[in-house]
Amino acid sequence: MKIQTKAIYNLLRLNAQETSGADVEPWALENLRDISLDALFQRLSVWGISLDKNSFISFAAECDTPEDLAELLQEESVSPKQHDQVYLLIFELWRRFLPEKQSLSIFCDELDHRIFLYDQGVFESDEPIQDILANLQEILDENQDEGEDPLEIFQAISEYCAHDLEGFIYDYITELLDGGDVSYAQELAEGFFPFLPKSLWTQFLRARILSFSDPSKANAEVARILDKHPDNETPFLFETLRFLSVSGEHRLFIAVIQKIIAQLQTEEEFEELLEIAADYYRRLDQDDVEMAIERLMKKRSLKTFTFDPRDPDLKVFAQSLK
16 A cells, blocks of 8 residues: 555655664654744755745645645755655644645545544543544545445545554554443444445454344354354454353354364463453353463463473363353
């Protein structure tokens, strides 16, 4: 997937916060939202572009996007490095001075900004993220009404985002379900899923939503997904198992455990499997099975294990299940 210029620099900054020692020049990682107007104009002047608010707005009147304005104000011969530095400055000025002229890059930059703040736990409520998701839904619907392909619309918008937009929507709906806000989760799913590629994850999320109104049908849907896609990857199987441990049929729970056992590769995965299983049998008040699993958990916690698929504890675990 091609990623647009502003999204590239947003992504560089996000990655730099997670990985130290990134080999990137400081200007490429700077958050220009924190820089004063005087400093932004001063930096433009270094590149031979002398503007103030009035002249900036006057030039912008001839353009539809900050990208167009960046091209207008620069000579064709400038280096890519200079072009991007000037573009980022112009973008930030456009964002502040011309909120009524919303380009896709401006909108997606704000979307990235709010997703970042949401992930950092900055918001006191979900209102800022819900508002921007409503705006995103409106953009998607408007383009679809004009005859555009839903999947292509979403793909095009995603190119302007540093975050994995599809992944965020999935994760946010999952969080809503975990918090019991089924109505809004269903609203988002119905609004966004037509624009997302069909995947195991979206099918599973539909089953989760269905479980609140019809648990039997939801379990049947999970069974169908597992039968239709027998070679599921371990992360998907763990997500399915967590759901089944609370809302699933026993036979499905055991079937997914068996699939996971066949794919286990790390000690962390084995210990996670033990924890989910212990919680499940605790809910069933099957103390004997829970205690057998907890003995294994305690044993594994007392020293460092290197996972081996032939580990006898795997057999002990499998035999303890009812």
